[in-house]
Amino acid sequence: MDLFFKYLTYEKRYSPHTLTSYQTDLGQFADYLAHTYQITDPAQADHTLIRSWIITLLQNKMEARSVNRKIACLRSYYKFLFKNGAISQNPMLKVTAPKAGKKLPAFLPQETMQQLFEQIEFPDTFEGWRDKLVLELLYGTGMRLSELIGLQENSIDLHQKTIRVLGKSQKERILPLHKSLENCIRTYLEFKTSAAGQNKPTMLLVTTKMQPLYPKLVYRIVKTYTGMVTTSKHRNPHVLRHTFATHLLDNGADLNAIKDLLGHSSLAATQVYTHNTIEKLKSIFDKAHPKA
Structure with missing residues (x-):
């Protein structure tokens, strides 16, 4: 073994x-x-x-x-x-594997995410800006929890407005940064520099003791803040990745582009998000069509 x-x-x-x-x-x-x-x-x-x-x-x-x-x-x-x-x-x-029923990925509505970033006030402290950056990165890039924790400060290129992510099997991909995420990173880095002093760690996201962020803390951050805007039981880091992909697809993004952003090795893994979009179309049809 x-x-x-x-x-x-x-x-x-x-x-x-x-x-x-x-x-x-x-x-x-x-x-x-x-x-x-x-x-x-x-x-x-x-x-x-x-x-x-x-x-x-x-x-x-x-x-x-x-x-x-x-x-x-x-x-x-x-x-x-x-x-x-x-x-x-x-x-x-x-040995034959049992058949598994298809499970649609859970996601949060766009209105909920808007409430999270526009109506919730994060503390103007190192910890507050770090928590906001965790949420901004998960929803703004669709990265995995392991990728988030593994980010280094030099993974960020604010000049090019990109972030370098190391995914599964050590595959690297470059993701774009939107303006809100870029501003959040700049402010967070200022607070981090001030809090760390001369012993500033190279990891991007750290605890208040300047130790690398760990999964349980990320789960707690996501659960706490999403709980302020939704009663959904689906409140974990991976749900924000699903939310990122679903919202892109709902707003007309190409499936191949979403595949590259998520770091999927095949299109089959990305196609699961089309089912959510089809369910949304069915709902609109049922409400709007005279024959429905």
């Missing part, structure tokens, strides 16, 4: 988030084998044991999407073992 995770880290160059997920999934499978069948090495499992684990997860009411992520982890693991001669047969060839 250690060799497998080294392979994912150094050869496949998986993101820290994906690595953590795979370590959790494979660890849970190893625990299941040890407790249920007294098997201490997952490499010894055959397809019947893998199927029994999948059935157990589904019986425990785990969503098919979550189960499929765990299956993807096992596929990678046993493919790695087979490729390196550790097993003579790949048991995953006889």
Whole structure:
């Protein structure tokens, strides 16, 4: 298992988030084998044991999407073992993934986002401007949480009005900065310089103790401020990424352009946002058409 995770880290160059997920999934499978069948090495499992684990997860009411992520982890693991001669047969060839229902990405309405940035007063302090910048970056660029936390000060080019983002598999992309976001960055950097003194960190977003921002704090910032303008239960950093993409599509942006902005490797991942737009069109049709 250690060799497998080294392979994912150094050869496949998986993101820290994906690595953590795979370590959790494979660890849970190893625990299941040890407790249920007294098997201490997952490499010894055959397809019947893998199927029994999948059935157990589904019986425990785990969503098919979550189960499929765990299956993807096992596929990678046993493919790695087979490729390196550790097993003579790949048991995953006889394992079928359960069908997952299509889930439309949750997003917040444009009016809600306007309220957030136009009516909510952020404190005129380092912390207040940092929180506002977190929200501006997530909604203004559609970047992922891991990309946000990994931003360096030199990722920003205020002259060119762009921001350099390091995405999945270390793929770099350049995103444009709108005027409001540019102004927010300038003000935040002034407060940060004043608060940090001579020990100014190179990371763009930091805590009040000048330590790198961490996921739990970003979740708290997003949940707190979006809670001031909506009662929706969908109030997390990824919802702002969905909101960014949906609002672009609603306002006529090209799907390929949205794909590039989001850093998707294929158009199929971006096309899920068209379903939200179709639902909106249906709603307009039902309200406006005499035959509806």
